[in-house]
Amino acid sequence: MTYEYYSSLALVSSVVVYALAMFAHAAEWAAARRLGVANPAVRELVDVAAADGRPAPSEMPPERSDTRPDAVEGRGQPDPASDAESSPSSRRRVEQFGRMGVALTVIGFLLSVAGVLTRALAAQRAPWGNMFEFTITAMVFVVGAYLILVWRAGLRWLGLPVTLLAAVGNGLAVTVFYVAVAPLVPALHSVWFLIHIVAAAISGAAFNVGGLMSILYLIKKRAEDRGTVRGYLGRLPDARKIDLIAYRFLAFAFPLWTFTVVAGAIWAEYAWGRYWGWDPKETWALVTWVIYACYLHARSTAGWRGTRAAVIAIIGLASFWFNFIGINLLVSGLHSYAGI
């Protein structure tokens, strides 16, 4: 048995475990449906300076929910609507499914970290030489960031989309993108390449989480506008807050992405003798960058914040994914990764 074998085994298992985690979160939400309007189980992550459409302060729970969401769940302000419909046992079930989801996600995370590390051991180099390796690394960053947020800020409501993304990401990696271990082609022997790829994986992770939140924002906002917030949606924080958290992710990702593109240009100079050659991959990296610059501008433009900004963030994510998958598979360019 080789490291390569263990790596594949760990990654395939991680896909299964992430899928199970996703089902657990789905069950959590399904169970929550029957709870009617529940308290959003989140700790205040963001101070909302100008929250609109929220209940007046006197109606807010008097204590700040500084504790973990699980604790809040138990002793949170009883909500008349949910109390009428829900029994403690169904509340407990929601809680159990939620915890199960997070526990499975932790297991999936450890498996996928193990998959990346054994891959590195198998290849005897940093595991960032091709699309497969990039994807499994980026998924480690996505899930890692999510778990930190669950631990520090009670963002468990992000569990469903994140486990979905992780299952799909690693699933695509082990099926479509998989390439056997091989050394790097000479063009990739560069420290700038490593910097470039790691920065891309981290900012990509943040773009993905930010994009998922923007989607949740749009759904929640629509429900809020129609007054149909219940079940699943009732457990999300209010739209305004989702928007702010999404912004923080994207604001973190943007400078890093800028750096990623610059590092890529420097690497291109070493490898191909030019900083910028309008290669399809480079072009789409720039397009993605410009779209997120639009997003940041949109947020400070009256009439564009909120829904329109969220739509731009989603377009940005689409562009990121197109660059990653579409360009690699459809368009030939210098960046075509070895083996795929």
Place this chain on the structure above:
Amino acid sequence: MTTIKTREPAPESSKPAPQADLPRLGWRGGLRYLWTQLTSMRTALILLFALALAAIPGSLVPQRRVSPVRVTDFMTEHPTLGPIYDKLGLFNVYASSWFSAIYLLLFVSLVGCIIPRIGVYAKALRARPPKTPRNLARLPAYTASETANSDYDVLHRAAAALRQRHYRVDVGDDSVAAERGYLREAGNLVFHISLVFVLIGVAIGALFGFRGTSVVIVGQGFSNNLTQYDDFSAGARFTDADLAPFSVNLKDFDVKFETGPVQRGAARLFRANVEVTEGPGAAPRQEILEVNKPLHIGGTKVHLIGHGYAPKVTVKDAQGNVAFSGPVVMLPQDGNFSSIGAIKAPDARPERLAFEAFFFPTAMLDDQGPRSIFPDALNPALFVNVWYGPPKVETGRPENVYSLDTTGLSQLKEADGQPVRIGLKVGDGVNLPGGKGSIQLDGWVRWVKLQIGATPGVPISLIALGVAVMGLCLSLFVRPRRVWIRIRRGEAGPSVVEVGGLDRADARAGLTEDVAELAAELSQRPEDVSVR
């Protein structure tokens, strides 16, 4: 005992905006300011969108600058669409007038946006924190607590605490006003100004830079003057005198390919040993040139960007004289280096000879036709078709060295009318039918393609980008915040310290906590305060 009452951020819609209490530029000025801000941001937004959209076609339609061959293919495949695309500039998007128009407009708008903001910022730099609003309770974060300390003591401790937290502080009679986060706007300006410098750097590179390539056979050399380039392009302000007089001798070139089952044939190593002479009379120095490790010679960089094979052949004419001898550079056609080229012997007599040549480093001959199945030279073979014709008058017109112009030539045929095809292994020599002469494959050498170029503006762009990223981080992560503290004297009981706070940027965390912490600190007795 002190009591602390902390409140959640207040919703804006349920009451007048708290900013209404703050001093303003005056409502006319304010409106105009808002209006310019709004319109220009809209413009910037639309132009940015346009830029993103305009960049897309260039990644989907083949580009002349990147791969002229694919453009030609596209034109033949789409006879109606092709010319339309060509008119629209879709084969050269990034130099097209509409693409240039968008980014130039964007940068005009950028400059138009930066200049007034520098003025505004210069004033803001010297500005004092805004006066304490009448009603602190209306601010998004607010805490009131009783204190037994003297007013003077509270205010001065508040001022000290805020200064320690890097606030700009004004102490009044019964209140303290403080503001921080001026660097946010500075960072934003630095970022936008840097973008202009990035463009300036790019423009300098485009005006004064040059880039060209030259194929150099192992054992031969390159000296940096225009005649030695195979292709060359330079900016409008470039002159030939800008070419530094260096030369590079290619002593040998190592290549290794993957021989294992995974990614078989992928490149694993390219390494050229070269001897660089900086100028006439300078001592030569030995250097190693690899992919990712260009040579730096003065301001010029030499990159290794390609390689291939040059079979060494000897052609004798009908009279038995050597009409041509030496390596012939052939162009690789696929990943296994099946290569094509032309061997020309214009000096052969009585008739000149020419050969269409195919070189396969690892030749495979089967019913699919001859081809190469591995990029390394494991089983090299040369295949030629033979042409002959009357001697040509030297016109001095440049000829393509890689392909054969057959005008004035006839193809050599067998007795049965089939064209003569000759296959040669290293060391093989074959007499041409009809006593036309002979051709021999003596061996082969490798050649490398060097790219020689200089892009003078790049350091400016790179430094500007570094500064831009730093400015961006300031702009995104600095949290502008205003805090006010007021003492309300109790008629009979203890005084009340009010602390109010306002965040001036989105997505800022911790305002409520900070305000509460400050209030707690101020309502403690001095002796309880741990010295920080």
